[in-house]
Amino acid sequence: MHELLVLSSSLSKLYWVISPQLALHIPDGFLSLPVSLVTWVVAIGLIVMALGQVKSEHQERTVPLMGVCAAFIFAAQMINFPIPGGTSGHLLGGTLAGVLLGPWAGSLVMTVVFIVQGTLFQDGGLTVLGANIFNMGLVGTFGGYYFYKALRSTFGFNSWRGTSVALAIAAWTSVVVASLICAIQLALSGTVSLGIAISAMLTWHVLIGIGEAIITVIAVSYIWQARPDLLYDPPKRSSLPRPLVQR
Amino acid sequence: MANRPHQPQNQAFVLMGLGTALLIAIFLSPFASSDPDGLDRVSQDQGFDKQAQEDTPAKKLPFYAVFEEYGLRGVPAGVATPLAGLIGTLTVLALPGDLESFW
Numbered sequence: 001m002h003e004l005l006v007l008s009s010s011l012s013k014l015y016w017v018i019s020p021q022l023a024l025h026i027p028d029g030f031l032s033l034p035v036s037l038v039t040w041v042v043a044i045g046l047i048v049m050a051l052g053q054v055k056s057e058h059q060e061r062t063v064p065l066m067g068v069c070a071a072f073i074f075a076a077q078m079i080n081f082p083i084p085g086g087t088s089g090h091l092l093g094g095t096l097a098g099v100l101l102g103p104w105a106g107s108l109v110m111t112v113v114f115i116v117q118g119t120l121f122q123d124g125g126l127t128v129l130g131a132n133i134f135n136m137g138l139v140g141t142f143g144g145y146y147f148y149k150a151l152r153s154t155f156g157f158n159s160w161r162g163t164s165v166a167l168a169i170a171a172w173t174s175v176v177v178a179s180l181i182c183a184i185q186l187a188l189s190g191t192v193s194l195g196i197a198i199s200a201m202l203t204w205h206v207l208i209g210i211g212e213a214i215i216t217v218i219a220v221s222y223i224w225q226a227r228p229d230l231l232y233d234p235p236k237r238s239s240l241p242r243p244l245v246q247r
Numbered sequence: 248m249a250n251r252p253h254q255p256q257n258q259a260f261v262l263m264g265l266g267t268a269l270l271i272a273i274f275l276s277p278f279a280s281s282d283p284d285g286l287d288r289v290s291q292d293q294g295f296d297k298q299a300q301e302d303t304p305a306k307k308l309p310f311y312a313v314f315e316e317y318g319l320r321g322v323p324a325g326v327a328t329p330l331a332g333l334i335g336t337l338t339v340l341a342l343p344g345d346l347e348s349f350w
Binding site: 024025026027028029030061063064065066067068069070071072073074075076078079080081082083086087088089090105108109112113115116117118119120121122123125126127179182186191192196197200201204205208226227230 | 256257260261263264265267268269271272275276278279280281282283284285286287288289290292293295298299300303304305306308310311313314315316317328331332334335336337338339340341342343344
């Protein structure tokens, strides 16, 4: 009982240090109508295609994994990690979702996360939801995923070393590219000039991307050890004994 | 069907993943950094943070009566964020399956 009281009082103290966060979540009012509309059209187009694609894949395997992946990314996005300079960042998770589920199912997972954040928790504007889905979701699930796949083929598709290097680079790049695209959207909307937007966004997101890389590598390393067969591109393990394979 | 022999393992994996997500959402969320994050910081530094709409569409939804950002209303401050994390995590867990069967 006493411990509970201590715990709850320390938790309530901690609560006061938490304030609303946007991350890369664009609020209503930052983007012009044309920019919002174009990003909505692109996001909806890709989501409709994704729904069709996932329907034709093996659902009994994919659907429970999609749910658990969405749950993890939602939870992880709540955790802002501090970066030097008095700023913070959190996982976006697009690359992680793509690596686990493939770009199509991964895109649906990210879409669900941003819809719930925007509607239930007022995180990210509803008028700019298309832009948020595109920047923080689709850039990672498509761009991050295909970049990871190309890098993994280069560095060693079936080795953890090659895979982890590919994951780290792709996850970091997806955050930097997402911040660049966000900067361009802000500039096109007349909110801030392009040069300033790009340099200011890059300054922080080259650092935030390191957090994305670390969390993505840790999450996939767990899957790699526990259930590598569940990865969208599982490593091919030879049936020969290990020493022979390595030789 | 080829998957059948692995089904208990699949369940174990899903439960492990969900357990991890819930632990993060409930017990780690109160420790999240309160520093402004990337876009926040840029909007403050460049002076366009005031362009953010105050009366947003999301505040007109019924959920706004339940959650104030990542905090459940009407509960002690110490559990507001963990409970919001719990509810949000379970919501996104259920949604992809619903989306698929609905489509």
